[in-house]
Amino acid sequence: xxxxxxxxxxxGSVRALDRVSLEVRPGEVFGLLGPNGAGxxxxxxxxxxxxxxxxGRAWVAGLEVGREPHRVKARIGYATQEQSVYRDLTVGENLxxxxxxxRPKEAGLLAKxxxxxxxxxxxxxxxxxxLSGGWRQRLALAQAVAHRPEVLFLDxxxxxxxxxxxxxxxxxxHQEAERGAAVLVTTHYMDEAERCHRLALLFGGRVLxxxxxxxxxxxxxxxxxxxxxxxxxxxxxxxxxxxxxxxxSGAGVRLIxxxxxxxxxxEEVEPSLEDVFTLLTKEAL
Amino acid sequence: MNRILAxxxxxxxxxxxxxxLPRLIVLLPSLMLLLFGYTINFxxxxxxxAVYDASQDRISQTLLEELAKxxxxxxxxxxxxxxxxxQAVDRGxxxxxxxxxxxxxxxxxxGESLSLEVxxxxxxxxxxxxAQAALRKAIQEVNARILLGRAMAGEGVLPPLSPSxxxxxxxxxxxxxxxxxxxxxxxxxxxxxxLTALSIVREVESRMxxxxxxxxxxxxxxxxxxxxxxxxxxxxxxxxVLALGHWVFGVPVRGSLALLLLAMFLFVLGSLAAGVLxxxxxxxxxxxxxxxxxxAFPTIFLSGFVFPIDGMPRLFQLLSYLVPARYLIEVLCGVxxxxxxxxxxxxxxxxxxxxxxLVLFLASARFQRQVAV
Numbered sequence: 001x002x003x004x005x006x007x008x009x010x011x012g013s014v015r016a017l018d019r020v021s022l023e024v025r026p027g028e029v030f031g032l033l034g035p036n037g038a039g040x041x042x043x044x045x046x047x048x049x050x051x052x053x054x055x056g057r058a059w060v061a062g063l064e065v066g067r068e069p070h071r072v073k074a075r076i077g078y079a080t081q082e083q084s085v086y087r088d089l090t091v092g093e094n095l096x097x098x099x100x101x102x103r104p105k106e107a108g109l110l111a112k113x114x115x116x117x118x119x120x121x122x123x124x125x126x127x128x129x130x131l132s133g134g135w136r137q138r139l140a141l142a143q144a145v146a147h148r149p150e151v152l153f154l155d156x157x158x159x160x161x162x163x164x165x166x167x168x169x170x171x172x173x174h175q176e177a178e179r180g181a182a183v184l185v186t187t188h189y190m191d192e193a194e195r196c197h198r199l200a201l202l203f204g205g206r207v208l209x210x211x212x213x214x215x216x217x218x219x220x221x222x223x224x225x226x227x228x229x230x231x232x233x234x235x236x237x238x239x240x241x242x243x244x245x246x247x248x249s250g251a252g253v254r255l256i257x258x259x260x261x262x263x264x265x266x267e268e269v270e271p272s273l274e275d276v277f278t279l280l281t282k283e284a285l
Numbered sequence: 286m287n288r289i290l291a292x293x294x295x296x297x298x299x300x301x302x303x304x305x306l307p308r309l310i311v312l313l314p315s316l317m318l319l320l321f322g323y324t325i326n327f328x329x330x331x332x333x334x335a336v337y338d339a340s341q342d343r344i345s346q347t348l349l350e351e352l353a354k355x356x357x358x359x360x361x362x363x364x365x366x367x368x369x370x371x372q373a374v375d376r377g378x379x380x381x382x383x384x385x386x387x388x389x390x391x392x393x394x395x396g397e398s399l400s401l402e403v404x405x406x407x408x409x410x411x412x413x414x415x416a417q418a419a420l421r422k423a424i425q426e427v428n429a430r431i432l433l434g435r436a437m438a439g440e441g442v443l444p445p446l447s448p449s450x451x452x453x454x455x456x457x458x459x460x461x462x463x464x465x466x467x468x469x470x471x472x473x474x475x476x477x478x479x480l481t482a483l484s485i486v487r488e489v490e491s492r493m494x495x496x497x498x499x500x501x502x503x504x505x506x507x508x509x510x511x512x513x514x515x516x517x518x519x520x521x522x523x524x525x526v527l528a529l530g531h532w533v534f535g536v537p538v539r540g541s542l543a544l545l546l547l548a549m550f551l552f553v554l555g556s557l558a559a560g561v562l563x564x565x566x567x568x569x570x571x572x573x574x575x576x577x578x579x580x581a582f583p584t585i586f587l588s589g590f591v592f593p594i595d596g597m598p599r600l601f602q603l604l605s606y607l608v609p610a611r612y613l614i615e616v617l618c619g620v621x622x623x624x625x626x627x628x629x630x631x632x633x634x635x636x637x638x639x640x641x642x643l644v645l646f647l648a649s650a651r652f653q654r655q656v657a658v
Contacts, residue, residue: 048499074501084496088302089295097295101500104287127302153499 001026001151001182002047007056009042016042018205019056024182026150029173031196032186033277039205040186041081044155047184048078061150074102077149077181081156083140087129091120091139094128095146102147110146118142118172134165141172145181152176152183158192170195190274199273201280208280213273220276223283227255227266244282256282288502292510296484300514310518314472314526321464322534329415330355335362335379337370340389344399347430348385351423358419371404380406381416393431454622462537465530466617467590469523469549470610474584475577477519477553481560482573485511490569504653512557519553539624548616548634555609555641561648565655584610609640 002024009017017039024030032040045051047058049069058065061075085094095114099107115121118138123131128139137157145152154173158166170192177183177197185196193199194213201208201216209216220226224244229237230252237246237253242261246253256279257263271279300306334352338345352358361379364370370382382404392399403420407413455462488494488511497507527545530536538545559580567573585591587601588610594602605611612633619625619633627634 045495050495050498070501070503073499076499078496078499080492080496080499082492082495084493086295086299086493088299093295093298097291098500100291101288101497101502104291107291 001028001061002030002184003059004043004047005057007043007046007053007058009039009046009051009053009055015205017046017053020202020205020207021056022200022207022210024151024184026182027177027180028197029177029183029185029195031193031199032184032202033188033190033193033199033273034186034202035188038188038202040188040202041155042205043202044078044153044184044186048076048153049073075149076151076153077144077147078153079140079144079155079157081159083136085128085136085139085143088127090125090127091115091131092124094139095120095142098143099146102149110148114142114146117175134161134168137161137165137169138172141169145176148179148181150181152181154183154185156186156188158187158189166192190272190277193273201277203281203284206284208284209276216273216276217271220271220279223259224279225255225257225259225261225263226269226271226275227257227263228269229253229255229266245278288506289510289513292502292507293513296511296514300518310476310522311525314468314476314522315529317472318465318468318526318529319533321468322530329412329419330357331359332357332381332416332419333361333379334358335364335370335373335382336360337364337367337382337384339387340385342390344389344393344427344431345385348401348423348427351426352383352420354423357423367402370402374404374406380412381420462534462622463618464590465526465534465536466614466621467588468530469526469617470552470588470590470613471581471585472526473519473523473549473553473613474556474581474610476522477515477556478560478563478580479574479577480515480518481512481557482563482567482577483570484515485561485564486567486570486573489564505649508561508649508652512561515560516553516557519556520549523549523553536621537624538621540620540626542620544627544630545617545620548613548620548630548637551634551637551641552609552613555637555644558641558644558648561652562644565648565651583608587611588614590614609637612636612640 002022004020004022006019006021007017008015008019020039020043022030022032032043034040042051046053047060047065049060049065049072052066060072063072063075065072086097089097092111092115095111096107099110099114103110115124118141120135120139120142123135123139128136131139141154141157144154157173158169161169166189173183173185174195187193196213198210198212199216200210209219211219228249230250232253234246234248234253237243237255240255240257240261240263242258242263243255244258245256248254254269254275255263255266256275336349338349349360353360358381362370362373364373364382367384370379370384373379374382382402384402386400386402389399401424405413405416405420488497502510527538531538560577563573563576563580567576583604587594587597587605587608589605590610594605594611597605615633616630616637619630
């Protein structure tokens with residue numbers, strides 16, 4: 001449904017994307033995980049046909065983006081990082097406007113249907129600017145899917161939301177995938193990445209690894225040991241041989257160490273995706 | 286087509302939601318019309334006059350009566366000496382001072398020339414020019430009457446040259462008549478350029494453009510969807526100004542209304558395109574506002590709306606050919622005041638069409654390029 005092949009893009013001397021390849025299948029929630037400035041938004045802009053790549057090719061919904069950007073645009077939904085809603089229009093007007101841009105004939109029906117599906121019916125006549133951040137994000141998502149796109153791009157849909165709103169946004173995302181859409185979500189929240197079917201770790205414009213959360217953790221475990229040392233000071237921990245990374249955690253210290261490091265007697269812990277990410281970026285630098 | 290309508294309707298909704306803008310759109314041009322119509326007065330009335338009359342005879346009486354005719358001058362100060370006349374002008378009590386020497390009637394009877402001393406406040410050249418003209422007119426009248434009296438008595442001759450003036454199109458020199466075509470031009474420029482530029486830049490500034498670019502909306506649909514609502518608004522406002530001018534100030538529309546609308550349409554098209562062009566150059570709304578000023582000021586100064594083109598230095602006269610408002614005002618004046626038709630006005634209409642076509646082309650080229658990153 002989405003396929004990127006060695007996509008590159010630079011801005012001046014900065015290489016924002018360096019030969020990025022990935023694939024998103026129908027019905028799948030694919031997470032693009034990376035810190036700010038990793039190139040997540042640049043990749044989304046290229047895949048949605050807003051930005052042209054310097055190199056590489058991409059296919060979305062069976063069409064090559066570079067050749068038929070307008071046909072691609074009609075088949076996708078894109079929720080930008082900034083909540084792209086008109087604050088001076090009501091919830092209903094916003095949805096109807098979007099639906100009309102894609103499917104003018106069925107716009108009224110589609111807008112009504114998505115109002116119900118996203119629980120926005122009680123707010124239909126409220127100005128978008130009067131909604132709370134969480135509900136406005138819900139509206140932004142509803143807008144992106146009102147025309148039932150085959151492929152959905154969501155750029156940091158949960159940034160700045162409280163945990164409850166984030167949970168409900170993720171529910172909506174999975175709802176769309178169950179409908180059969182291929183969903184590409186970008187995030188810099190490592191814990192959220194667990195909610196994706198598959199992930200790509202993006203760092204400095206390059207894909208460090210791709211796989212399910214479990215696969216990525218297994219990959220990390222094959223490369224390093226993840227340990228917990230109670231009662232140890234951070235300084236002591238950093239001074240130990242083979243330690244790649246150490247940080248305080250509760251009453252002790254968490255460690256990432258080389259597999260061959262002689263560190264007996266410490267507690268092995270299951271790595272989080274954040275641990276995986278820390279290890280892989282450490283390797284990449 | 287559907288998408289253009291969706292965009293245009295959305296724009297209308299947004300304008301309607303704005304509490305202030307719709308009122309401003311209606312109030313501002315109306316206010317401007319009333320202000321310009323009533324305050325800018327090229328025909329002066331009631332100029333305050335100080336007089337030292339040493340003669341106090343029939344001649345000086347006739348002259349003062351003539352000056353007071355049609356409210357041109359208002360006698361505010363009878364000075365006690367010639368010096369006091371100048372002092373009255375110095376103090377600002379009067380703006381024109383007149384000294385009639387003693388024995389006016391005797392001098393005239395003897396056929397000698399009577400020299401009148403006149404002091405005009407020249408701080409405002411435009412005022413001075415008009416005051417002088419009014420004075421000359423009054424003195425000419427008195428001269429004519431004296432000569433006529435002599436001719437009837439069988440002595441002397443009539444002045445060899447005497448003008449018989451016919452002021453065409455606007456015989457009463459009503460300022461509003463001349464101003465209304467100009468205000469229509471100004472309103473059409475400001476509203477279309479500013480509102481279009483602002484609405485596009487706002488879309489970019491609030492990052493809404495990104496999601497519109499990712500939608501199936503094509504660049505030309507986007508431009509048309511943005512421009513159509515303001516086309517309607519600008520036309521509505523122009524017709525409002527026209528109607529106000531007609532009912533309040535009695536400005537006639539002597540020629541064809543269709544021709545008037547055609548010129549306005551061509552002009553508005555170019556202005557809207559200029560708005561799009563400015564929006565592609567400006568990143569913020571503030572920049573767009575200043576960009577509009579940069580576009581509108583030459584319109585005001587070089588179109589002949591405020592300052593007569595004939596009075597400009599040669600270079601600026603040539604530059605005024607580049608200002609589309611010049612052609613619009615020519616057509617508006619031609620149709621409304623002169624009542625001439627297409628046969629006379631076609632060069633101006635052609636110029637408008639050429640200008641609008643050019644700006645439209647530039648705007649769409651730049652917009653396309655900006656969109657295709």
